[in-house]
Amino acid sequence: MEGKNYINGIFVNGSSGDRFESRNPANTDEVLGTFPSSTDKDVNNAVSAAKAAYQGWKCLSRIKRGEYLDAFTQLLKAGHEEISQLVTRECGKGIVEGRADVTEGIHMCQYVFGTVRMPHGDVIDSEIPEKDAFLRRKPKGVVAAITPWNFPFAIPLWLICPSVVEGNTVILKPSRETACTAHKIAEYAHKAGFPPGVINVVQGGCGDLLVKHPDVHVVLFVGSNDVGSGIKQIVAGFRDKMCACEMGGKNAVIVLDDANLDIAVNAAIISAFKTSGQRCTSASRLIVHEKILSNFEKRFIELTKRIKIGNPLDETVFMGPVINQAATEKVARYNDLAREEGAEVLCNGGMLVGEPFKKGYFMSPFVYRMENNPKSRVLREEVFGPHVAIIPVKDIDEAIGVYNDTDYGLSCAVITEDYRKAKRIRDDCEYGLGYVNLPTIGAEVHLPFGGVKKSGTGLPSASTLIDVVTHRTAWTVNHAKKIKMAQGLTVKL
Ligand code: UN1
Numbered sequence: 001m002e003g004k005n006y007i008n009g010i011f012v013n014g015s016s017g018d019r020f021e022s023r024n025p026a027n028t029d030e031v032l033g034t035f036p037s038s039t040d041k042d043v044n045n046a047v048s049a050a051k052a053a054y055q056g057w058k059c060l061s062r063i064k065r066g067e068y069l070d071a072f073t074q075l076l077k078a079g080h081e082e083i084s085q086l087v088t089r090e091c092g093k094g095i096v097e098g099r100a101d102v103t104e105g106i107h108m109c110q111y112v113f114g115t116v117r118m119p120h121g122d123v124i125d126s127e128i129p130e131k132d133a134f135l136r137r138k139p140k141g142v143v144a145a146i147t148p149w150n151f152p153f154a155i156p157l158w159l160i161c162p163s164v165v166e167g168n169t170v171i172l173k174p175s176r177e178t179a180c181t182a183h184k185i186a187e188y189a190h191k192a193g194f195p196p197g198v199i200n201v202v203q204g205g206c207g208d209l210l211v212k213h214p215d216v217h218v219v220l221f222v223g224s225n226d227v228g229s230g231i232k233q234i235v236a237g238f239r240d241k242m243c244a245c246e247m248g249g250k251n252a253v254i255v256l257d258d259a260n261l262d263i264a265v266n267a268a269i270i271s272a273f274k275t276s277g278q279r280c281t282s283a284s285r286l287i288v289h290e291k292i293l294s295n296f297e298k299r300f301i302e303l304t305k306r307i308k309i310g311n312p313l314d315e316t317v318f319m320g321p322v323i324n325q326a327a328t329e330k331v332a333r334y335n336d337l338a339r340e341e342g343a344e345v346l347c348n349g350g351m352l353v354g355e356p357f358k359k360g361y362f363m364s365p366f367v368y369r370m371e372n373n374p375k376s377r378v379l380r381e382e383v384f385g386p387h388v389a390i391i392p393v394k395d396i397d398e399a400i401g402v403y404n405d406t407d408y409g410l411s412c413a414v415i416t417e418d419y420r421k422a423k424r425i426r427d428d429c430e431y432g433l434g435y436v437n438l439p440t441i442g443a444e445v446h447l448p449f450g451g452v453k454k455s456g457t458g459l460p461s462a463s464t465l466i467d468v469v470t471h472r473t474a475w476t477v478n479h480a481k482k483i484k485m486a487q488g489l490t491v492k493l
Contacts, residue, residue: 047215164198174203253286
């Protein structure tokens with residue numbers, strides 16, 4: 001793919017002529033495309049286009065805007081397999097997960113389209129019978145969406161669809177690792193006939209410029225805490241800019257003593273190793289009641305050793321590569337750190353070498369047992385790879401304490417047959433996404449998605465993004481012939 005930026009309805013080259021490559025992490029010989037490294041000038045052009053398009057776009061009815069999304073959805077459905085193959089080749093997750101990523105993105109389009117003929121606001125009573133008040137939503141303007149590589153299709157659509165249906169215009173700045181998938185999104189948006197400037201895509205490492213641009217009103221970000229914290233700081237310096245950031249997790253599956261072990265082991269495998277552990281929602285901690293520890297451990301390790309690693313386009317492969325060289329180094333560092341911090345290694349995973357792995361970034365699962373320790377970095381920091389700790393606990397109180405003993409709070413799963421214990425976890429653990437007898441991954445788009453503590457800004461995205469990309473305004477109408485005031489205010493001079 002000879003990629004371009006997509007600005008004002010036109011595919012254009014970058015202004016500098018510098019380009020970067022996107023390669024297949026399962027076979028680094030395969031260059032999937034080259035893309036412009038965007039500069040200030042490109043970002044300015046995209047923001048001007050989005051700003052100009054906003055004036056007309058916000059004046060359409062919400063239903064009309066939804067119809068563009070409907071056209072987009074129909075095209076995406078027809079292209080489902082083509083896009084899924086690209087997602088898998090570009091970010092390395094198994095093809096079943098590549099397809100799920102595309103399905104999830106399409107679900108967001110469908111969800112948003114489904115809301116356009118639904119109530120959208122509220123009628124609110126007034127103290128004065130002749131007065132009617134309304135909560136009405138207004139768009140904010142130009143939205144920047146800065147997205148990660150691990151869900152290169154779904155996450156951009158999570159952010160774009162609610163934004164545009166509410167009347168905002170968007171500039172997508174995707175991860176450099178998955179520039180091709182973002183380019184595809186632009187191609188489909190173009191075919192769907194969105195007016196020029198409503199959806200724009202700028203490629204390369206230009207997120208900073210976009211965040212700082214005075215005409216960008218909302219910054220939506222999904223990625224690491226380091227980058228998200230930087231964005232929050234920049235945005236705080238502006239009078240009328242806001243951001244919503246999703247910033248990873250140190251998630252856990254809590255396995256209580258009454259757990260159904262089949263569910264527990266499968267939920268743990270899925271949580272730890274789907275997407276090679278590279279979801280914000282992946283679990284890198286399994287908090288296990290000591291009564292069932294040895295049984296759980298035996299079965300978990302047995303299953304872990306059977307995980308098929310390889311070419312993610314092969315339907316039978318469970319785990320593809322990690323995303324890039326830097327990811328292999330980071331995971332290897334955390335594997336070493338676990339050893340240094342006293343882990344009992346149960347499955348000595350790491351970089352896979354030789355055929356058929358030598359052209360990609362393949363890693364096998366690293367599993368260890370370790371007592372919780374507030375000083376341990378490995379039990380507190382996000383790893384983002386196939387690396388998981390089993391942490392023994394003696395009861396539910398300790399399990400809750402251990403779960404909360406990180407700076408993050410995104411996803412939490414409990415495996416139990418006891419609804420009272422599930423309720424304790426529900427009420428006392430700090431998370432944005434909670435699950436009972438399920439893995440920590442796999443949220444659906446019509447739920448709020450977001451975390452607390454270091455994981456988020458408390459402004460969940462996915463369905464609840466509407467609250468970030470709209471102002472809630474109060475509109476009050478008097479039907480009396482005279483002014484009547486609330487709060488006992490008089491109108492006498
Ligand atoms: C992410 O990893 O940033 O809940 C998103 C899930 C997916 C989304 C993950 N629906 O695992």
